[in-house]
Amino acid sequence: MARLRRFLAFWYDFVVGDDWRVAVAVVVALAVTFGVSQAGVASWWILPVAVVLVLPLSVWRVARKR
Amino acid sequence: MNGGALFLAVFLACAVEAVEALTIVLAAGTARDWRSAGAGVVSAVAALVVLVAVLGPALSAVPLGGLRLIVGGLLLVFGLQWLRKAVLRASGLKALHDETAAFGKELAAAEAAPRERKGGVRDWYAFTLSFKGVFLEGLEVAFIVVTFGSNQHAVPLAAVAALAAIAVVVVTGFAVRAPLARVPENSLKFVVGVMLTAFGVYWGSEGAGAVWPGSDAALLGIVPAVALFALGLVAVLKQITAPRTVPARVEEA
Numbered sequence: 001m002a003r004l005r006r007f008l009a010f011w012y013d014f015v016v017g018d019d020w021r022v023a024v025a026v027v028v029a030l031a032v033t034f035g036v037s038q039a040g041v042a043s044w045w046i047l048p049v050a051v052v053l054v055l056p057l058s059v060w061r062v063a064r065k066r
Numbered sequence: 067m068n069g070g071a072l073f074l075a076v077f078l079a080c081a082v083e084a085v086e087a088l089t090i091v092l093a094a095g096t097a098r099d100w101r102s103a104g105a106g107v108v109s110a111v112a113a114l115v116v117l118v119a120v121l122g123p124a125l126s127a128v129p130l131g132g133l134r135l136i137v138g139g140l141l142l143v144f145g146l147q148w149l150r151k152a153v154l155r156a157s158g159l160k161a162l163h164d165e166t167a168a169f170g171k172e173l174a175a176a177e178a179a180p181r182e183r184k185g186g187v188r189d190w191y192a193f194t195l196s197f198k199g200v201f202l203e204g205l206e207v208a209f210i211v212v213t214f215g216s217n218q219h220a221v222p223l224a225a226v227a228a229l230a231a232i233a234v235v236v237v238t239g240f241a242v243r244a245p246l247a248r249v250p251e252n253s254l255k256f257v258v259g260v261m262l263t264a265f266g267v268y269w270g271s272e273g274a275g276a277v278w279p280g281s282d283a284a285l286l287g288i289v290p291a292v293a294l295f296a297l298g299l300v301a302v303l304k305q306i307t308a309p310r311t312v313p314a315r316v317e318e319a
Contacts, residue, residue, distance in 0.1 A: 014205065014206075015140070015143065015144075016143070017143070017147035017150075018147065018150070018151075019147075019150065022143060022146050022147070022150070023143045026139055026142050026143050026146070026266075026270070027139065030135065030138075030139050030270055030273075030274050031274075033270075033271055033274035033275065033276050034135075034274040034275055037274060037275030037276050037277075038275060042276075042277070043271070043274070043275065043276040044271050044276040044277060044278045044279065044284075046271070046276070047142070047266075047267045047270055047271045047276075048267055048288070048291070051142075051146070051263060051267060051292070051295075052295065054146065055146060055149060055150060055153070055295075055296070055299065056299055058146070058150050059150055059153050059154055059157075059159070059299065059303060062154055062159055062160070063157075063159055063303055063306065063307055
């Protein structure tokens with residue numbers, strides 16, 4: 001059980017990293033892109049906007065603690 | 067994306083990871099036993115080759131749309147992780163990665179550990195230290211090789227780029243017999259973070275059904291845009307976090 005927990009923790013750290021909010025935001029942005037493109041509306045701009053919002057928020061959380 | 071951009075992205079990412087792995091192997095070899103450290107390196111490389119050989123063709127069998135969605139999403143999460151750390155380092159909010167300090171730390175830990183023979187390996191500590199260092203650093207490289215390579219149906223080219231980077235770093239490292247502290251590792255990490263994020267944005271959007279204006283040529287705009295945005299973020303953070311200096315009051319005599 002402890003080994004499984006360590007194994008899962010390793011992959012969580014490897015894929016998700018220090019800020020889980022970034023991974024969640026990427027998944028949400030991909031889902032929104034899919035939904036908007038299915039509606040026949042241009043959706044290429046959604047992931048760039050997500051990056052513009054997510055990256056500053058993530059680094060700001062660290063900066064604020066200093 | 068042409069082969070040159072794929073080669074460059076994989077080469078740079080791999081060079082950064084190889085420098086870190088080399089530091090660990092040098093510490094294991096110098097402080098403990100070179101033969102055991104070497105066996106650890108060979109075992110880890112073999113495990114990584116098997117991983118790429120299994121995952122590469124498996125991913126190539128996935129339909130391109132689904133593959134780009136998964137790979138684009140993973141690359142974007144991965145790229146944002148790299149870029150986030152790079153921005154924090156460049157703006158002084160996180161300590162810069164220092165290979166000389168990392169080498170000293172690994173060396174001290176290796177010298178303190180007891181010697182133990184196990185499973186035909188003369189020094190188990192040197193073996194496991196080398197194996198873990200090479201395998202863990204190499205895992206990110208294997209991931210990048212498989213994702214970039216399978217997306218462009220060019221896993222062999224991506225693997226050649228990775229092997230070329232490893233060869234350059236290893237030959238240089240063993241020629242100077244020291245950790246490669248002069249490699250601008252923090253700058254390279256910044257560049258790799260930009261590239262992973264840009265390709266993640268491009269492939270992720272396409273996989274989710276978006277159509278980029280200009281098709282592949284859109285990448286020529288996305289890569290510099292991500293780089294400029296990250297650099298702008300560094301400049302803003304430096305301004306915000308810079309210590310405010312109060313002008314000293316001159317006392318009258």
